[in-house]
Amino acid sequence: xxxxxDAALPDRHWVDFVLxxxxxxxxxxxxxxxxxxxxxxxxxxxxFVLRPARPVAFSPxxxxxxxxxLGGVVHERPYSPTSRPGTATLSITVKRHPGGxxxxxLHELAAVGDVVEIGEPAGDFVLPASFPARLLFVAGGxxxxxxxxxxxxxxxxxxxxxxxxxxYARGTADFAFxxxxxxxxxxxxxxxxxxxxxxxxxxGTPAGHISPAQLDALVPDHLQREVFACGPATxxxxxxxxxxxxxxxxxxxxxxxxxxxxxxxxxxxxxxPVQFRRSARTVDGDASTLLAIAEAAGxxxxxxxxxxxxRTCTCTKIAGRVRDRVTGAIDDAPMSRIRLCVSEPLxxxxxxx
Numbered sequence: 001x002x003x004x005x006d007a008a009l010p011d012r013h014w015v016d017f018v019l020x021x022x023x024x025x026x027x028x029x030x031x032x033x034x035x036x037x038x039x040x041x042x043x044x045x046x047x048f049v050l051r052p053a054r055p056v057a058f059s060p061x062x063x064x065x066x067x068x069x070l071g072g073v074v075h076e077r078p079y080s081p082t083s084r085p086g087t088a089t090l091s092i093t094v095k096r097h098p099g100g101x102x103x104x105x106l107h108e109l110a111a112v113g114d115v116v117e118i119g120e121p122a123g124d125f126v127l128p129a130s131f132p133a134r135l136l137f138v139a140g141g142x143x144x145x146x147x148x149x150x151x152x153x154x155x156x157x158x159x160x161x162x163x164x165x166x167x168y169a170r171g172t173a174d175f176a177f178x179x180x181x182x183x184x185x186x187x188x189x190x191x192x193x194x195x196x197x198x199x200x201x202x203x204g205t206p207a208g209h210i211s212p213a214q215l216d217a218l219v220p221d222h223l224q225r226e227v228f229a230c231g232p233a234t235x236x237x238x239x240x241x242x243x244x245x246x247x248x249x250x251x252x253x254x255x256x257x258x259x260x261x262x263x264x265x266x267x268x269x270x271x272x273p274v275q276f277r278r279s280a281r282t283v284d285g286d287a288s289t290l291l292a293i294a295e296a297a298g299x300x301x302x303x304x305x306x307x308x309x310x311r312t313c314t315c316t317k318i319a320g321r322v323r324d325r326v327t328g329a330i331d332d333a334p335m336s337r338i339r340l341c342v343s344e345p346l347x348x349x350x351x352x353x
Contacts, residue, residue, distance in 0.1 A: 004100065014135060017243060030117055031053055031117070032115050032118065032120075033050030033053065033115070033116060033118050034113065035048055035071070035110060035114045035115070035116070036050065036051045036089065038111075040093055042101055043095060044095055044096040044107075045095045045096070045349060048088045048092050048110065049090075050116065050118065052089075052118055057121065058081050058085055059121070059126045060085065060126065060127070060149035060150050060153035061126040061153070061255070062081070062086075062121045062123040063080050063081075063121070064090070064119060065120070065122075065305075066078075066116055066118060066305055067099065067116065067118075068116050075101050076119070076305065076310065076312060077103070077121075077305055078096060078101075078122075078302035078304065079092040082149060083261070089269065090118065090200075092261055092266070094106050095141065095142035097214050097328075101195055109307045111196065119231070122310065122311070123254035123255070124228065126150065131154070132225070132226050134162045134221070134224060135154055135161060135164075135225055135226050135228070136149070136166075136226070136227045136228070137162070137179050138170065138228070138229040139165070139231055140168040140169075141169060141174075141231055142297070143229075143232070144176050144177065145176075146230045147177025147228060148176075148180075148181075150228050154202040162190040163190065164222075164342070165192070166194050166210070166219070168196045169195070169197055170199055171197055171199045172195075172197050172200050172201040173201070174197070175197075181193045181195075194218060209238070210235060210239065212236065215242065216348070223246050223251075225253045226251050227239070227253065228251070230252070230254065240254065247284040254306070262287070271339075272285060272286075272345045272346075274286075274292065274293050274294075274297075275349065275351065276351055277352055277353070278298060279299060280350060281297060283296075283297045285297070289325070289341055289343075289344060290322070290338075290343045290345060290349065290351065291303060291306070292347070294351075294353060303340075307340035307342070308326040308339050313339055313340040314337050315337070315340050316335060316338075317336050317338045317343075317349065317350070318335060318351060318353075320347060320350055321346040321349075322338055322344060324338075324339070324346050324348060325343070330346070331343075
């Protein structure tokens with residue numbers, strides 16, 4: 001029997017437009033979710049429980065793009081689900097960032113009953129099919145969302161897993177899921193959770209920043225463990241440097257929820273000619289990324305996280321030399337696929353844009 005989904009339609013997006021007026025969660029090409037609950041985790045972090053029109057099949061530690069429309073413009077950000085896979089609802093936990101467009105709307109204006117669009121899950125910050133009996137998790141700030149998901153997945157898979165969590169936050173009140181983590185610790189005797197506050201309440205001793213000496217003191221066998229780390233760039237850089245120096249970089253899995261240090265879109269770089277082939281335009285761009293140069297030229301390429309995570313802005317570089325501001329890799333191959341938001345031009349560039 002031919003269904004509406006299977007039928008040859010002249011414009012599936014037009015059908016989506018019509019269906020959305022009947023029910024905002026309906027759609028052929030898009031998956032939308034209604035907010036059914038909102039709860040506060042910390043003074044600047046909230047969990048939003050969504051009921052998607054279609055189940056979202058993600059692996060713990062992956063992210064899902066969340067899209068909202070403000071003033072006729074689509075804004076997208078990646079968030080790690082903090083709910084268990086295979087349930088009817090999908091939870092995302094969002095930290096409010098100063099000046100953040102999407103996080104600001106979610107924290108200040110979103111209400112139960114509102115509808116957002118949910119994209120396809122992506123990301124490789126997940127448990128491997130086979131993992132060792134000893135694990136170490138390192139989280140900083142909002143990086144706890146992905147780490148919390150992977151930690152719970154490890155405990156679901158192997159109740160007796162020997163795991164340690166080092167969770168860094170600004171103050172005692174800034175630890176999301178603190179009660180849930182303590183409950184996990186009670187149920188799993190081989191799990192050790194350490195909440196490390198930089199500015200603890202009551203004038204306690206600050207935990208300080210992660211360092212080889214601190215790792216030796218808190219988790220003496222840390223170099224023998226498989227490590228999952230997510231947080232700000234400074235934390236990830238310190239973790240990467242330590243494991244690389246010890247020759248154990250292959251044991252480190254990392255994810256970043258913030259742009260790399262210094263990866264701003266401010267002007268001040270030497271101007272380079274950038275040709276936008278399909279738009280028949282060439283400009284002298286002096287911004288630090290090709291996305292910023294394109295937007296300054298009046299183009300509106302598809303964008304999402306603007307951090308190099310979601311890959312929404314991936315574009316074909318026809319010719320030229322760029323540096324990836326996340327990995328540091330140099331790409332001078334013709335017809336390569338690059339992420340505009342984290343690609344820095346190192347000379348004349350031609351883009352299929």
